[in-house]
Amino acid sequence: NAGVTQTPKFRILKIGQSMTLQCAQDMNHNYMYWYRQDPGMGLKLIYYSVGAGITDKGEVPNGYNVSRSTTEDFPLRLELAAPSQTSVYFCASSYRGQLTNEKLFFGSGTQLSVL
């Protein structure tokens, strides 16, 4: 199993550009999450999904969109990139939800800079 695969690893965007961060998992996990990590801050939840076709907002969803058309894939879309979206983005997954005390499996992260 490859686990959770994120692409790209690094990206520089100009203000106003758009891009999609890709996330795929091959563990047949139902739950998938997008987090961002800013310096000096804990991981913040952007969006999550409990299964194909179902997504919901997390703590910091503004400026982002997601879709979950398959169990495996959970892309994160930035429509109009802003400097405030400069961050490290992590995708994570688990088979069941967090209230089952399952650990999260993380991707290796995407370092995004918006200039």
Place this chain on the structure above:
Amino acid sequence: ILNVEQSPQSLHVQEGDSTNFTCSFPSSNFYALHWYRWETAKSPEALFVMTLNGDEKKKGRISATLNTKEGYSYLYIKGSQPEDSATYLCAFLGSNFGNEKLTFGTGTRLTIIP
């Protein structure tokens, strides 16, 4: 807003020495406490998921304790090795029977000096 704090923010330890650091979290409505290790340029990896007051978990030279009544968990590393250099994240899960999600601390960055 839940407050999950980790201390210290960073730590330098001589190879072979033992060390520990702290995660503080709300002492009410506790459900679970996660520990993750995040090596630079790699994926964060789960170390422990702890649920019971007084719980102790061990994985090789790394162990963790949990005190839910006072709201803290300690992570211990015995005989530090260079491969222990990483950021250690804790995450708190409360039980308000709503849409609970993990709240992460800011991490303790550990550097082992050979």
